[in-house]
Amino acid sequence: MDLMQISFFIFAVITLVAAFLVVTAKSLVHSALWLIVALFGVGVLYVFLDAGFFAVAQVLIYIGAIAILIIFAVMLTRKDLRDAGSQHNTIWPFAALAAVFLFVGLFFVLSSWASFTTAKPGLLAGANALSDLGQALVSPNAYLLPFELASILLVAAMIGAIYVSLIKK
Amino acid sequence: MEFLRDPITFIGNWLEGLLLGWNIAPAAATVIVTLLGAFILGTFSLALVVFTIWMERKLYARIQDRLGPNRVGPWGILQTFPDMVKIFTKEYITPDGADKAVYNLAPILTVSAVILLWAVIPFAPTIVGSEINVGILYIVAVGALGTLGIIMAGWSSNNKYALLGAFRTVSQMVSYEVPMVLALLVPVLLGRTMGVNSLVEAQSVWFIVLSPLAAFLFFLSAQAEIGRAPFDLLEAESELVAGYQTEYSGLKFGMFYVGEFLHAFTVSALMATLFLGGWRGPWAEQWPMLGVAYFFVKTFIVYFFVIVLRITMPRLRIDQMLNFNWKLLTPIALVLLIGTALVEKTLQSFGLDSLGLRTIINLGMNLLIIWGTIEILRRSAHTERQQVTEPRPVAMAPNTPASD
Numbered sequence: 270m271d272l273m274q275i276s277f278f279i280f281a282v283i284t285l286v287a288a289f290l291v292v293t294a295k296s297l298v299h300s301a302l303w304l305i306v307a308l309f310g311v312g313v314l315y316v317f318l319d320a321g322f323f324a325v326a327q328v329l330i331y332i333g334a335i336a337i338l339i340i341f342a343v344m345l346t347r348k349d350l351r352d353a354g355s356q357h358n359t360i361w362p363f364a365a366l367a368a369v370f371l372f373v374g375l376f377f378v379l380s381s382w383a384s385f386t387t388a389k390p391g392l393l394a395g396a397n398a399l400s401d402l403g404q405a406l407v408s409p410n411a412y413l414l415p416f417e418l419a420s421i422l423l424v425a426a427m428i429g430a431i432y433v434s435l436i437k438k
Numbered sequence: 439m440e441f442l443r444d445p446i447t448f449i450g451n452w453l454e455g456l457l458l459g460w461n462i463a464p465a466a467a468t469v470i471v472t473l474l475g476a477f478i479l480g481t482f483s484l485a486l487v488v489f490t491i492w493m494e495r496k497l498y499a500r501i502q503d504r505l506g507p508n509r510v511g512p513w514g515i516l517q518t519f520p521d522m523v524k525i526f527t528k529e530y531i532t533p534d535g536a537d538k539a540v541y542n543l544a545p546i547l548t549v550s551a552v553i554l555l556w557a558v559i560p561f562a563p564t565i566v567g568s569e570i571n572v573g574i575l576y577i578v579a580v581g582a583l584g585t586l587g588i589i590m591a592g593w594s595s596n597n598k599y600a601l602l603g604a605f606r607t608v609s610q611m612v613s614y615e616v617p618m619v620l621a622l623l624v625p626v627l628l629g630r631t632m633g634v635n636s637l638v639e640a641q642s643v644w645f646i647v648l649s650p651l652a653a654f655l656f657f658l659s660a661q662a663e664i665g666r667a668p669f670d671l672l673e674a675e676s677e678l679v680a681g682y683q684t685e686y687s688g689l690k691f692g693m694f695y696v697g698e699f700l701h702a703f704t705v706s707a708l709m710a711t712l713f714l715g716g717w718r719g720p721w722a723e724q725w726p727m728l729g730v731a732y733f734f735v736k737t738f739i740v741y742f743f744v745i746v747l748r749i750t751m752p753r754l755r756i757d758q759m760l761n762f763n764w765k766l767l768t769p770i771a772l773v774l775l776i777g778t779a780l781v782e783k784t785l786q787s788f789g790l791d792s793l794g795l796r797t798i799i800n801l802g803m804n805l806l807i808i809w810g811t812i813e814i815l816r817r818s819a820h821t822e823r824q825q826v827t828e829p830r831p832v833a834m835a836p837n838t839p840a841s842d
Binding site: 271272296298299302305321322325326328329332333334336337340341344397399 | 465466469537540570571572575576578579580581582583585586589590593601605608612615632
Protein backbone atom coordinates (compact mmCIF):
# COMPACT_ATOMS: atom_id res chain seq x y z
CA MET A 270 0.00 0.00 0.00
CA ASP A 271 1.91 3.05 -1.16
CA LEU A 272 1.07 6.73 -0.80
CA MET A 273 -0.72 6.79 -4.15
CA GLN A 274 -3.12 4.01 -3.17
CA ILE A 275 -3.86 5.53 0.23
CA SER A 276 -4.73 8.87 -1.30
CA PHE A 277 -6.77 7.14 -4.01
CA PHE A 278 -8.88 5.41 -1.37
CA ILE A 279 -9.36 8.61 0.58
CA PHE A 280 -10.59 10.51 -2.49
CA ALA A 281 -12.69 7.59 -3.71
CA VAL A 282 -14.49 7.46 -0.36
CA ILE A 283 -15.00 11.25 -0.39
CA THR A 284 -16.41 11.10 -3.92
CA LEU A 285 -18.79 8.22 -3.16
CA VAL A 286 -20.05 9.71 0.11
CA ALA A 287 -20.62 13.07 -1.58
CA ALA A 288 -22.43 11.38 -4.47
CA PHE A 289 -24.66 9.55 -1.99
CA LEU A 290 -25.43 12.81 -0.18
CA VAL A 291 -26.39 14.48 -3.47
CA VAL A 292 -29.48 12.30 -3.64
CA THR A 293 -30.24 12.18 0.09
CA ALA A 294 -29.70 15.81 1.19
CA LYS A 295 -32.88 17.57 2.28
CA SER A 296 -32.21 20.93 0.68
CA LEU A 297 -31.68 21.20 -3.06
CA VAL A 298 -28.85 23.72 -2.67
CA HIS A 299 -27.08 21.30 -0.34
CA SER A 300 -27.44 18.63 -3.03
CA ALA A 301 -25.82 20.98 -5.52
CA LEU A 302 -22.95 21.70 -3.13
CA TRP A 303 -22.40 17.98 -2.52
CA LEU A 304 -22.45 17.50 -6.27
CA ILE A 305 -19.55 19.95 -6.46
CA VAL A 306 -17.60 17.85 -3.95
CA ALA A 307 -18.31 14.70 -5.98
CA LEU A 308 -17.23 16.36 -9.23
CA PHE A 309 -14.09 17.61 -7.55
CA GLY A 310 -13.34 14.06 -6.44
CA VAL A 311 -13.64 12.89 -10.05
CA GLY A 312 -11.21 15.65 -10.99
CA VAL A 313 -8.72 14.25 -8.47
CA LEU A 314 -9.08 10.81 -10.09
CA TYR A 315 -7.97 12.40 -13.38
CA VAL A 316 -4.86 13.70 -11.61
CA PHE A 317 -4.08 10.13 -10.51
CA LEU A 318 -4.28 9.12 -14.18
CA ASP A 319 -1.71 11.79 -15.19
CA ALA A 320 -4.43 13.66 -17.10
CA GLY A 321 -3.81 17.17 -15.78
CA PHE A 322 -5.75 18.79 -18.61
CA PHE A 323 -8.88 16.79 -17.86
CA ALA A 324 -8.60 17.49 -14.14
CA VAL A 325 -8.44 21.23 -14.70
CA ALA A 326 -11.15 21.13 -17.37
CA GLN A 327 -13.35 19.17 -14.95
CA VAL A 328 -13.04 21.88 -12.31
CA LEU A 329 -13.45 24.66 -14.86
CA ILE A 330 -16.50 23.31 -16.69
CA TYR A 331 -18.36 21.22 -14.13
CA ILE A 332 -17.73 23.29 -11.01
CA GLY A 333 -17.14 26.71 -12.56
CA ALA A 334 -20.04 26.64 -14.99
CA ILE A 335 -22.49 23.78 -14.62
CA ALA A 336 -22.68 23.56 -10.82
CA ILE A 337 -23.08 27.33 -10.48
CA LEU A 338 -25.84 27.28 -13.09
CA ILE A 339 -27.59 24.47 -11.20
CA ILE A 340 -27.43 26.45 -7.95
CA PHE A 341 -28.89 29.47 -9.67
CA ALA A 342 -31.63 27.54 -11.37
CA VAL A 343 -32.60 26.17 -7.94
CA MET A 344 -32.43 29.58 -6.27
CA LEU A 345 -34.45 31.32 -8.98
CA THR A 346 -37.19 28.73 -9.43
CA ARG A 347 -38.04 27.85 -5.84
CA LYS A 348 -39.67 30.03 -3.27
CA ASP A 349 -38.83 27.76 -0.36
CA LEU A 350 -35.53 25.97 -0.75
CA ARG A 351 -36.43 23.12 1.59
CA ASP A 352 -38.17 20.13 0.14
CA ALA A 353 -41.58 19.67 1.65
CA GLY A 354 -42.93 16.18 2.18
CA SER A 355 -41.32 12.81 1.81
CA GLN A 356 -38.20 12.41 -0.26
CA HIS A 357 -39.28 9.19 -1.90
CA ASN A 358 -42.47 8.05 -3.56
CA THR A 359 -44.27 4.73 -3.28
CA ILE A 360 -42.25 2.75 -5.82
CA TRP A 361 -38.84 3.37 -4.26
CA PRO A 362 -38.17 -0.36 -3.51
CA PHE A 363 -38.43 -1.13 -7.24
CA ALA A 364 -36.09 1.73 -8.07
CA ALA A 365 -33.60 0.48 -5.48
CA LEU A 366 -33.85 -3.02 -6.92
CA ALA A 367 -33.27 -1.74 -10.46
CA ALA A 368 -30.26 0.26 -9.25
CA VAL A 369 -28.74 -2.80 -7.54
CA PHE A 370 -29.27 -4.92 -10.67
CA LEU A 371 -27.71 -2.26 -12.85
CA PHE A 372 -24.70 -2.05 -10.55
CA VAL A 373 -24.24 -5.84 -10.44
CA GLY A 374 -24.63 -6.05 -14.21
CA LEU A 375 -22.11 -3.32 -14.85
CA PHE A 376 -19.70 -4.90 -12.39
CA PHE A 377 -19.87 -8.27 -14.13
CA VAL A 378 -19.49 -6.81 -17.59
CA LEU A 379 -16.51 -4.73 -16.53
CA SER A 380 -14.84 -7.52 -14.54
CA SER A 381 -14.81 -9.74 -17.65
CA TRP A 382 -12.88 -6.97 -19.45
CA ALA A 383 -9.15 -7.71 -19.62
CA SER A 384 -8.01 -4.24 -18.48
CA PHE A 385 -10.08 -4.46 -15.28
CA THR A 386 -7.17 -5.61 -13.12
CA THR A 387 -4.16 -4.24 -15.00
CA ALA A 388 -2.20 -1.39 -13.49
CA LYS A 389 -2.13 2.04 -15.11
CA PRO A 390 0.50 2.09 -17.89
CA GLY A 391 2.96 4.95 -17.51
CA LEU A 392 3.20 7.72 -20.09
CA LEU A 393 5.75 7.19 -22.84
CA ALA A 394 9.00 8.97 -22.09
CA GLY A 395 9.14 12.36 -23.79
CA ALA A 396 5.47 12.32 -24.74
CA ASN A 397 3.68 15.64 -24.41
CA ALA A 398 0.15 14.56 -23.51
CA LEU A 399 -1.25 18.05 -23.87
CA SER A 400 -0.09 18.77 -27.42
CA ASP A 401 -0.89 15.18 -28.46
CA LEU A 402 -4.44 15.76 -27.27
CA GLY A 403 -4.62 19.02 -29.19
CA GLN A 404 -3.34 17.35 -32.36
CA ALA A 405 -5.78 14.46 -31.97
CA LEU A 406 -8.75 16.83 -31.65
CA VAL A 407 -8.09 18.40 -35.06
CA SER A 408 -6.64 15.42 -36.92
CA PRO A 409 -8.98 13.76 -39.47
CA ASN A 410 -7.67 10.33 -38.44
CA ALA A 411 -8.66 10.86 -34.82
CA TYR A 412 -11.40 12.99 -33.30
CA LEU A 413 -12.00 15.77 -35.84
CA LEU A 414 -15.58 14.72 -36.65
CA PRO A 415 -16.86 14.30 -33.05
CA PHE A 416 -15.09 17.51 -32.07
CA GLU A 417 -16.74 19.52 -34.84
CA LEU A 418 -20.14 17.89 -34.23
CA ALA A 419 -19.95 18.82 -30.54
CA SER A 420 -19.06 22.39 -31.53
CA ILE A 421 -22.07 22.61 -33.88
CA LEU A 422 -24.31 21.23 -31.15
CA LEU A 423 -23.08 23.89 -28.71
CA VAL A 424 -23.54 26.69 -31.26
CA ALA A 425 -27.08 25.46 -31.93
CA ALA A 426 -27.81 25.46 -28.20
CA MET A 427 -26.42 29.00 -27.90
CA ILE A 428 -28.51 30.32 -30.80
CA GLY A 429 -31.54 28.58 -29.32
CA ALA A 430 -30.95 30.24 -25.95
CA ILE A 431 -30.64 33.66 -27.58
CA TYR A 432 -33.82 33.07 -29.58
CA VAL A 433 -35.78 31.96 -26.52
CA SER A 434 -34.68 34.96 -24.48
CA LEU A 435 -35.33 37.52 -27.27
CA ILE A 436 -38.00 40.01 -26.36
CA LYS A 437 -40.62 40.05 -29.11
CA LYS A 438 -41.39 43.55 -30.30
CA MET B 439 27.60 32.43 -1.68
CA GLU B 440 25.46 29.55 -2.90
CA PHE B 441 22.99 30.42 -0.14
CA LEU B 442 22.77 34.09 -1.17
CA ARG B 443 22.17 33.20 -4.81
CA ASP B 444 19.05 31.15 -4.20
CA PRO B 445 18.17 30.66 -0.51
CA ILE B 446 14.81 28.96 -1.10
CA THR B 447 16.15 26.11 -3.23
CA PHE B 448 19.19 25.85 -0.95
CA ILE B 449 17.07 25.43 2.18
CA GLY B 450 14.75 23.00 0.36
CA ASN B 451 17.66 20.80 -0.72
CA TRP B 452 19.25 20.97 2.72
CA LEU B 453 16.00 19.99 4.41
CA GLU B 454 15.44 17.09 2.05
CA GLY B 455 19.00 15.89 2.69
CA LEU B 456 18.43 16.18 6.42
CA LEU B 457 15.19 14.13 6.25
CA LEU B 458 16.89 11.47 4.13
CA GLY B 459 19.67 11.41 6.71
CA TRP B 460 17.06 10.48 9.32
CA ASN B 461 16.22 7.36 7.27
CA ILE B 462 12.88 8.66 6.02
CA ALA B 463 11.67 7.17 2.71
CA PRO B 464 12.50 9.48 -0.25
CA ALA B 465 8.83 9.74 -1.25
CA ALA B 466 7.80 10.75 2.26
CA ALA B 467 10.63 13.30 2.42
CA THR B 468 9.42 14.89 -0.83
CA VAL B 469 5.88 15.04 0.53
CA ILE B 470 7.05 16.69 3.77
CA VAL B 471 9.18 19.30 1.97
CA THR B 472 6.37 20.04 -0.51
CA LEU B 473 3.80 20.44 2.26
CA LEU B 474 6.17 22.74 4.14
CA GLY B 475 6.73 24.77 0.98
CA ALA B 476 2.98 25.09 0.38
CA PHE B 477 2.48 26.19 3.99
CA ILE B 478 5.20 28.85 3.74
CA LEU B 479 3.91 30.11 0.36
CA GLY B 480 0.35 30.43 1.68
CA THR B 481 1.44 32.20 4.85
CA PHE B 482 3.74 34.50 2.89
CA SER B 483 1.00 35.54 0.47
CA LEU B 484 -1.38 36.23 3.37
CA ALA B 485 1.32 38.21 5.19
CA LEU B 486 1.78 40.37 2.10
CA VAL B 487 -1.73 41.69 2.68
CA VAL B 488 -0.56 43.37 5.91
CA PHE B 489 1.58 45.64 3.76
CA THR B 490 -0.75 46.07 0.78
CA ILE B 491 -3.68 47.16 3.00
CA TRP B 492 -1.49 49.91 4.46
CA MET B 493 -0.28 50.93 0.99
CA GLU B 494 -3.78 51.07 -0.38
CA ARG B 495 -5.17 53.09 2.55
CA LYS B 496 -2.28 55.53 2.33
CA LEU B 497 -2.76 56.08 -1.41
CA TYR B 498 -6.50 56.32 -0.96
CA ALA B 499 -5.99 59.02 1.66
CA ARG B 500 -3.50 61.00 -0.41
CA ILE B 501 -5.81 61.12 -3.42
CA GLN B 502 -8.65 62.33 -1.18
CA ASP B 503 -6.34 64.96 0.38
CA ARG B 504 -6.14 63.22 3.76
CA LEU B 505 -3.16 61.88 5.70
CA GLY B 506 -4.30 58.29 6.08
CA PRO B 507 -3.01 55.97 8.82
CA ASN B 508 -0.18 57.80 10.61
CA ARG B 509 -0.22 56.76 14.29
CA VAL B 510 1.27 53.27 14.62
CA GLY B 511 4.88 52.91 13.49
CA PRO B 512 6.66 55.16 11.00
CA TRP B 513 4.17 56.56 8.42
CA GLY B 514 1.52 54.40 10.09
CA ILE B 515 2.99 51.30 8.47
CA LEU B 516 2.04 49.08 11.44
CA GLN B 517 -1.59 50.24 11.48
CA THR B 518 -2.79 46.88 10.14
CA PHE B 519 -1.68 45.03 13.30
CA PRO B 520 -4.02 46.89 15.71
CA ASP B 521 -6.77 46.40 13.12
CA MET B 522 -6.06 42.68 13.10
CA VAL B 523 -6.24 42.50 16.91
CA LYS B 524 -9.51 44.43 16.81
CA ILE B 525 -11.07 42.07 14.30
CA PHE B 526 -9.97 39.04 16.35
CA THR B 527 -11.77 40.33 19.43
CA LYS B 528 -15.07 41.04 17.66
CA GLU B 529 -18.08 38.84 18.18
CA TYR B 530 -18.87 36.11 15.67
CA ILE B 531 -22.51 36.42 14.74
CA THR B 532 -24.33 33.71 12.86
CA PRO B 533 -27.71 35.09 11.86
CA ASP B 534 -30.92 33.27 12.69
CA GLY B 535 -32.04 31.06 9.84
CA ALA B 536 -28.59 31.01 8.27
CA ASP B 537 -27.31 27.75 6.87
CA LYS B 538 -24.52 27.31 9.43
CA ALA B 539 -22.13 24.94 7.66
CA VAL B 540 -22.30 26.74 4.32
CA TYR B 541 -22.19 30.14 6.02
CA ASN B 542 -18.93 29.32 7.81
CA LEU B 543 -17.39 27.55 4.84
CA ALA B 544 -17.89 30.44 2.40
CA PRO B 545 -15.15 32.82 3.66
CA ILE B 546 -12.64 29.98 3.87
CA LEU B 547 -13.37 28.93 0.28
CA THR B 548 -13.09 32.52 -0.97
CA VAL B 549 -9.68 33.09 0.62
CA SER B 550 -8.29 29.69 -0.32
CA ALA B 551 -9.32 30.17 -3.95
CA VAL B 552 -7.05 33.23 -4.04
CA ILE B 553 -4.15 31.57 -2.22
CA LEU B 554 -4.34 28.60 -4.62
CA LEU B 555 -3.42 30.97 -7.46
CA TRP B 556 0.00 31.52 -5.88
CA ALA B 557 0.84 27.85 -6.48
CA VAL B 558 1.62 28.49 -10.16
CA ILE B 559 3.15 31.98 -10.00
CA PRO B 560 6.92 31.81 -10.61
CA PHE B 561 8.94 34.14 -8.34
CA ALA B 562 12.25 33.30 -10.02
CA PRO B 563 13.47 30.71 -12.55
CA THR B 564 14.01 28.20 -9.73
CA ILE B 565 11.39 29.36 -7.21
CA VAL B 566 8.07 28.05 -8.52
CA GLY B 567 5.36 26.47 -6.39
CA SER B 568 4.35 23.97 -9.05
CA GLU B 569 5.11 24.11 -12.75
CA ILE B 570 2.14 22.34 -14.37
CA ASN B 571 1.72 22.31 -18.13
CA VAL B 572 -1.87 23.56 -17.90
CA GLY B 573 -1.05 26.56 -15.69
CA ILE B 574 -3.24 29.05 -17.57
CA LEU B 575 -6.30 26.81 -17.38
CA TYR B 576 -5.57 26.20 -13.70
CA ILE B 577 -5.70 29.96 -13.06
CA VAL B 578 -9.12 30.20 -14.72
CA ALA B 579 -10.46 27.10 -12.94
CA VAL B 580 -9.39 28.31 -9.50
CA GLY B 581 -11.07 31.65 -10.21
CA ALA B 582 -14.34 29.75 -10.55
CA LEU B 583 -13.97 28.44 -6.98
CA GLY B 584 -13.92 32.05 -5.72
CA THR B 585 -17.24 32.71 -7.46
CA LEU B 586 -18.65 29.66 -5.72
CA GLY B 587 -17.56 30.99 -2.30
CA ILE B 588 -19.39 34.26 -2.90
CA ILE B 589 -22.59 32.50 -3.99
CA MET B 590 -22.44 30.33 -0.88
CA ALA B 591 -22.00 33.41 1.30
CA GLY B 592 -24.89 35.23 -0.34
CA TRP B 593 -27.28 32.31 -0.20
CA SER B 594 -26.54 31.01 3.28
CA SER B 595 -26.83 34.41 5.00
CA ASN B 596 -30.64 34.30 4.68
CA ASN B 597 -30.68 37.98 3.79
CA LYS B 598 -32.16 39.46 0.65
CA TYR B 599 -29.39 42.00 0.13
CA ALA B 600 -26.79 39.27 0.44
CA LEU B 601 -28.68 37.16 -2.08
CA LEU B 602 -28.98 40.08 -4.51
CA GLY B 603 -25.24 40.63 -4.17
CA ALA B 604 -24.66 36.97 -5.01
CA PHE B 605 -26.90 37.21 -8.09
CA ARG B 606 -24.95 40.18 -9.34
CA THR B 607 -21.70 38.39 -8.65
CA VAL B 608 -22.55 35.56 -10.97
CA SER B 609 -23.72 37.77 -13.80
CA GLN B 610 -20.54 39.81 -13.45
CA MET B 611 -17.94 37.11 -12.82
CA VAL B 612 -19.27 34.63 -15.35
CA SER B 613 -19.54 37.36 -17.99
CA TYR B 614 -16.07 38.80 -17.46
CA GLU B 615 -14.54 35.35 -17.42
CA VAL B 616 -15.15 35.21 -21.19
CA PRO B 617 -12.88 38.12 -22.27
CA MET B 618 -10.40 37.16 -19.55
CA VAL B 619 -9.99 33.61 -20.86
CA LEU B 620 -9.76 34.89 -24.44
CA ALA B 621 -7.12 37.44 -23.43
CA LEU B 622 -5.19 34.76 -21.54
CA LEU B 623 -5.12 32.60 -24.67
CA VAL B 624 -3.12 35.27 -26.53
CA PRO B 625 0.05 34.75 -24.39
CA VAL B 626 -0.49 31.00 -24.82
CA LEU B 627 -0.40 31.46 -28.61
CA LEU B 628 2.57 33.82 -28.46
CA GLY B 629 4.57 31.67 -26.05
CA ARG B 630 3.39 28.35 -27.54
CA THR B 631 2.97 26.82 -24.09
CA MET B 632 0.44 26.79 -21.26
CA GLY B 633 2.88 26.51 -18.34
CA VAL B 634 3.24 29.79 -16.47
CA ASN B 635 7.00 29.56 -15.94
CA SER B 636 7.61 28.55 -19.56
CA LEU B 637 5.53 31.57 -20.60
CA VAL B 638 7.89 33.79 -18.59
CA GLU B 639 10.86 32.10 -20.24
CA ALA B 640 9.31 32.73 -23.67
CA GLN B 641 9.12 36.48 -23.08
CA SER B 642 12.44 37.64 -24.47
CA VAL B 643 10.21 40.48 -25.68
CA TRP B 644 7.51 41.21 -23.11
CA PHE B 645 4.06 40.16 -24.27
CA ILE B 646 2.72 43.62 -23.49
CA VAL B 647 4.82 44.80 -26.46
CA LEU B 648 3.68 41.96 -28.71
CA SER B 649 0.05 42.34 -27.74
CA PRO B 650 -0.80 45.48 -25.75
CA LEU B 651 -4.49 44.92 -26.43
CA ALA B 652 -4.49 41.51 -24.74
CA ALA B 653 -2.75 43.02 -21.71
CA PHE B 654 -5.36 45.78 -21.55
CA LEU B 655 -8.26 43.32 -21.89
CA PHE B 656 -6.82 41.10 -19.17
CA PHE B 657 -6.28 44.07 -16.86
CA LEU B 658 -9.87 45.31 -17.25
CA SER B 659 -11.60 41.94 -16.97
CA ALA B 660 -9.42 41.07 -13.98
CA GLN B 661 -10.67 44.24 -12.27
CA ALA B 662 -14.20 42.97 -12.77
CA GLU B 663 -13.22 39.53 -11.48
CA ILE B 664 -11.91 40.95 -8.20
CA GLY B 665 -15.06 43.03 -7.91
CA ARG B 666 -13.65 46.40 -6.94
CA ALA B 667 -14.57 49.86 -8.17
CA PRO B 668 -15.54 50.62 -10.91
CA PHE B 669 -16.96 47.08 -10.93
CA ASP B 670 -17.97 46.83 -7.25
CA LEU B 671 -21.62 46.12 -7.97
CA LEU B 672 -21.56 43.00 -5.85
CA GLU B 673 -21.13 45.00 -2.67
CA ALA B 674 -22.47 48.38 -3.76
CA GLU B 675 -22.90 50.15 -0.41
CA SER B 676 -25.56 52.60 -1.58
CA GLU B 677 -27.75 49.86 -3.04
CA LEU B 678 -27.13 46.55 -1.28
CA VAL B 679 -25.78 47.46 2.22
CA ALA B 680 -22.63 45.36 1.69
CA GLY B 681 -23.75 42.74 -0.81
CA TYR B 682 -22.89 39.14 -0.08
CA GLN B 683 -20.92 40.00 3.08
CA THR B 684 -23.75 41.94 4.80
CA GLU B 685 -24.26 39.42 7.59
CA TYR B 686 -20.61 38.62 8.25
CA SER B 687 -18.79 40.00 11.28
CA GLY B 688 -15.51 39.58 13.10
CA LEU B 689 -12.90 37.30 11.62
CA LYS B 690 -15.28 35.89 9.02
CA PHE B 691 -15.71 39.35 7.56
CA GLY B 692 -11.95 39.81 7.92
CA MET B 693 -11.39 36.80 5.70
CA PHE B 694 -13.49 38.30 2.91
CA TYR B 695 -11.61 41.56 3.36
CA VAL B 696 -8.21 39.87 3.22
CA GLY B 697 -9.36 37.76 0.29
CA GLU B 698 -10.33 40.84 -1.69
CA PHE B 699 -7.03 42.65 -1.06
CA LEU B 700 -5.01 39.52 -1.77
CA HIS B 701 -6.98 38.90 -4.96
CA ALA B 702 -6.19 42.40 -6.20
CA PHE B 703 -2.49 41.84 -5.49
CA THR B 704 -2.55 38.35 -7.02
CA VAL B 705 -4.10 39.66 -10.22
CA SER B 706 -1.33 42.27 -10.39
CA ALA B 707 1.20 39.46 -9.97
CA LEU B 708 -0.45 37.51 -12.81
CA MET B 709 -0.39 40.58 -15.02
CA ALA B 710 3.31 41.09 -14.25
CA THR B 711 4.01 37.41 -14.91
CA LEU B 712 2.09 36.99 -18.14
CA PHE B 713 2.61 40.35 -19.83
CA LEU B 714 5.52 42.15 -18.16
CA GLY B 715 8.08 39.36 -18.21
CA GLY B 716 7.70 38.14 -14.62
CA TRP B 717 11.12 37.56 -13.10
CA ARG B 718 12.96 38.45 -16.31
CA GLY B 719 15.62 41.11 -16.09
CA PRO B 720 19.38 41.51 -16.26
CA TRP B 721 21.24 38.62 -14.53
CA ALA B 722 18.02 37.06 -13.20
CA GLU B 723 19.07 33.65 -14.55
CA GLN B 724 22.35 33.63 -12.61
CA TRP B 725 20.98 35.28 -9.46
CA PRO B 726 17.45 34.00 -8.80
CA MET B 727 17.03 36.39 -5.86
CA LEU B 728 17.39 39.26 -8.33
CA GLY B 729 14.50 37.70 -10.30
CA VAL B 730 12.33 37.79 -7.16
CA ALA B 731 13.10 41.50 -6.80
CA TYR B 732 12.19 42.21 -10.45
CA PHE B 733 8.98 40.24 -10.04
CA PHE B 734 7.87 42.23 -7.01
CA VAL B 735 8.85 45.58 -8.52
CA LYS B 736 6.71 44.85 -11.58
CA THR B 737 3.86 43.54 -9.45
CA PHE B 738 3.80 46.63 -7.28
CA ILE B 739 3.81 48.90 -10.34
CA VAL B 740 0.73 47.08 -11.69
CA TYR B 741 -0.83 47.10 -8.22
CA PHE B 742 -0.37 50.87 -8.06
CA PHE B 743 -2.50 51.23 -11.20
CA VAL B 744 -5.10 48.82 -9.80
CA ILE B 745 -5.43 51.02 -6.69
CA VAL B 746 -5.53 54.28 -8.65
CA LEU B 747 -8.25 52.85 -10.90
CA ARG B 748 -10.25 51.83 -7.85
CA ILE B 749 -9.96 55.22 -6.17
CA THR B 750 -10.65 57.45 -9.13
CA MET B 751 -13.52 55.70 -10.92
CA PRO B 752 -17.24 55.92 -10.12
CA ARG B 753 -19.28 52.73 -10.00
CA LEU B 754 -20.84 51.45 -13.21
CA ARG B 755 -24.52 50.67 -13.48
CA ILE B 756 -25.34 47.01 -14.02
CA ASP B 757 -26.52 47.46 -17.62
CA GLN B 758 -23.43 49.53 -18.42
CA MET B 759 -21.25 46.85 -16.87
CA LEU B 760 -22.84 44.06 -18.94
CA ASN B 761 -22.93 46.10 -22.17
CA PHE B 762 -19.27 47.01 -21.74
CA ASN B 763 -18.43 43.33 -21.49
CA TRP B 764 -20.63 41.75 -24.16
CA LYS B 765 -20.66 44.54 -26.71
CA LEU B 766 -17.08 45.80 -26.43
CA LEU B 767 -14.59 43.57 -24.59
CA THR B 768 -15.77 40.17 -25.86
CA PRO B 769 -15.89 41.08 -29.59
CA ILE B 770 -12.45 42.73 -29.38
CA ALA B 771 -11.05 39.70 -27.57
CA LEU B 772 -12.47 37.34 -30.21
CA VAL B 773 -11.06 39.39 -33.08
CA LEU B 774 -7.70 39.65 -31.33
CA LEU B 775 -7.50 35.91 -30.66
CA ILE B 776 -8.30 35.00 -34.28
CA GLY B 777 -5.90 37.67 -35.55
CA THR B 778 -3.04 36.49 -33.32
CA ALA B 779 -3.60 32.87 -34.32
CA LEU B 780 -3.58 33.78 -38.04
CA VAL B 781 -0.45 35.95 -37.76
CA GLU B 782 1.50 33.41 -35.71
CA LYS B 783 0.57 30.42 -37.88
CA THR B 784 1.17 32.27 -41.17
CA LEU B 785 4.60 33.48 -40.10
CA GLN B 786 5.47 30.01 -38.87
CA SER B 787 4.42 28.26 -42.08
CA PHE B 788 6.39 30.72 -44.23
CA GLY B 789 9.42 30.18 -42.01
CA LEU B 790 9.59 33.87 -41.09
CA ASP B 791 9.84 33.05 -37.42
CA SER B 792 12.33 35.69 -36.32
CA LEU B 793 11.45 37.49 -33.11
CA GLY B 794 11.76 40.99 -34.59
CA LEU B 795 9.32 40.28 -37.41
CA ARG B 796 6.82 38.60 -35.07
CA THR B 797 6.95 41.58 -32.73
CA ILE B 798 6.40 44.14 -35.49
CA ILE B 799 3.54 42.29 -37.19
CA ASN B 800 1.75 41.40 -33.94
CA LEU B 801 2.11 44.94 -32.65
CA GLY B 802 0.87 46.30 -35.98
CA MET B 803 -2.16 44.01 -35.89
CA ASN B 804 -2.96 45.13 -32.34
CA LEU B 805 -2.73 48.79 -33.28
CA LEU B 806 -4.97 48.11 -36.29
CA ILE B 807 -7.64 46.53 -34.07
CA ILE B 808 -7.40 49.42 -31.58
CA TRP B 809 -7.73 51.96 -34.41
CA GLY B 810 -10.70 50.08 -35.90
CA THR B 811 -12.46 49.90 -32.52
CA ILE B 812 -12.00 53.60 -31.87
CA GLU B 813 -13.26 54.42 -35.37
CA ILE B 814 -16.41 52.28 -34.90
CA LEU B 815 -17.05 53.79 -31.46
CA ARG B 816 -16.60 57.30 -32.86
CA ARG B 817 -19.12 56.65 -35.66
CA SER B 818 -21.73 55.19 -33.33
CA ALA B 819 -21.29 58.09 -30.92
CA HIS B 820 -21.72 60.45 -33.87
CA THR B 821 -25.03 58.91 -34.96
CA GLU B 822 -26.21 58.87 -31.35
CA ARG B 823 -25.44 62.59 -31.03
CA GLN B 824 -27.29 63.29 -34.27
CA GLN B 825 -30.36 61.46 -33.03
CA VAL B 826 -30.34 63.45 -29.82
CA THR B 827 -29.88 66.83 -31.52
CA GLU B 828 -32.62 66.25 -34.12
CA PRO B 829 -35.40 68.81 -33.64
CA ARG B 830 -38.41 67.21 -32.07
CA PRO B 831 -41.86 68.73 -31.56
CA VAL B 832 -42.30 69.78 -27.98
CA ALA B 833 -45.93 68.77 -27.71
CA MET B 834 -48.27 67.06 -30.16
CA ALA B 835 -52.01 66.94 -30.25
CA PRO B 836 -53.44 63.40 -30.11
CA ASN B 837 -54.35 62.09 -33.56
CA THR B 838 -58.06 61.85 -33.04
CA PRO B 839 -59.24 64.23 -30.37
CA ALA B 840 -61.92 62.52 -28.39
CA SER B 841 -65.01 64.58 -28.97
CA ASP B 842 -68.27 63.50 -27.45
